[in-house]
Amino acid sequence: MxxxxxxxxxxxxxxxxxxxxxxxxxxxxxxxxxxxxxxxxxxxxxxxxxxxxxxxxxxxxxxxxxxxxxxxxxxxxxxxxxxxxxxxxxxxxxQGVDTGLIRDVLLNQEAYREFLVHAYESAWEDGVITEGELKELKSFQEALGITDEEAADLNVKAAIKSAAADGEITADEAKSIETAAKAANMTEEATAQAVSDELDKAGGN
Known part of the structure; x- marks a missing residue:
């Protein structure tokens, strides 16, 4: 050794x-x-x-x-x-598990929640989330103590933000957003409003 x-x-x-x-x-x-x-x-x-x-x-x-x-x-x-x-x-x-990091995550969950948001946005950059990316995001979610409902909501927001980054929504991106919205139990009206708001932000930039 x-x-x-x-x-x-x-x-x-x-x-x-x-x-x-x-x-x-x-x-x-x-x-x-x-x-x-x-x-x-x-x-x-x-x-x-x-x-x-x-x-x-x-x-x-x-x-x-x-x-x-x-x-x-x-x-x-x-x-x-x-x-x-x-x-x-x-x-x-x-030494294996970093207990200090675990303690930091437990005490500052809101701060690390932003990390999960960025992780979803990165996963949606190519317009689709692969099985590997989904598994990784699931592990982040469990580590941060985020419920499936909260994760689904974050997923929708990330999908919309990624799709609207160039100022327009393609047909494939619209399907991805629709799928994510259904998983989050969002209504069509709420989804359309969220897309519109994000497009306005992208246009303003």
């Missing part, structure tokens, strides 16, 4: 295209060596060149070594942070 999890983590981290860990260690070790060499020549400039020039050169070597080693350490830290985030994300996904 651990091997599988490690493989999944590595798969997620592969999108970053990081350098091998060996490169980071080389940067750290070489940078540290430069710092040591630079400090040594700061203390013992020797007589090969002017001592002041050697000290300036040694100081530059110390700075360059520190930057190089710091870059390697930074890369290591970034990789560890990314790995930790990937592991935490996987742990959260393994």
């Amino acid at each position: 651990s091997d599988d999890r490690d493989a999944m983590v590595e798969e997620r981290l592969s999108v970053f295209d990081d350098e091998p860990d060996l490169n980071d260690w080389v940067e750290v070790m070489c940078g540290a060596a430069m710092v040591v060499l630079g400090i040594f020549h700061l203390v013992e400039p020797g007589s090969l060149v002017d001592p002041d020039i050697m000290r300036w050169f040694a100081a530059a070597v110390v700075a360059a070594g520190a930057v190089w080693a710091g870059h390697g350490l930074k890369d290591m830290a970034v990789k560890e942070v990314r790995r930790s985030i990937a592991l935490l994300d996987m742990v959260n996904n393994d």
Whole structure:
């Protein structure tokens, strides 16, 4: 199980295209060596060149070594942070049901009702609701605690809004609206009025 999890983590981290860990260690070790060499020549400039020039050169070597080693350490830290985030994300996904989300839905049903309205509108965009879309909408309805009557009413409104979006109602769209209206027990007069109101809104936009 651990091997599988490690493989999944590595798969997620592969999108970053990081350098091998060996490169980071080389940067750290070489940078540290430069710092040591630079400090040594700061203390013992020797007589090969002017001592002041050697000290300036040694100081530059110390700075360059520190930057190089710091870059390697930074890369290591970034990789560890990314790995930790990937592991935490996987742990959260393994926990199953999100009880916090369920609580939020139960406490804010009206807000999530709008989500169902948008879901119906999206399903009606092509003029027809497929069996798969209907099944998905039914699951949303049950999760939100919406009755069949309320869902049917939302369905009619979504069908009318989707059909009237272009400013006209085709014959196929009219049949779909009629079917949805019958399921919602809407009268022909109420349906016609709802269609007219939606067309007026579409024309006004």
